[in-house]
Amino acid sequence: MAYKVIIADSFESDLAQVTAYISQVLQNPDAAAELLDQAEETVGMIGDYPLMFSFYPDEELSEKGYRNAPVANNQLFYRVDENKKTVFILRLQYAGRDLNSLLK
Secondary structure: OOOEEEEOHHHHHHHHHHHHHHHHHOOOHHHHHHHHHHHHHHHHHHHHOOOOOOEOOOHHHHHOOOEEEEEOOEEEEEEEEOOOOEEEEEEEEEOOOOHHHHHO
């Protein structure tokens, strides 16, 4: 059973920033388009199978229900509300960054 998917403004902003950087600064619009496709595919998988990805490996964040899924060189962060059958897509961040400090 598919869950309702709610996409946060922060995720939309992150995705726009990452794709703009790839397309404009790195001058690789094909890679930016591929990232968009991968993000869309991952969000769809999460909506269908919200528990398929593990909790984020930080105790404080995992206690808050944060899960993460890889999207190219990035990590997509989300939470699941089992009672409401809803997934909240929260952030998309480059995996090489200090993700703990960005999420807390």
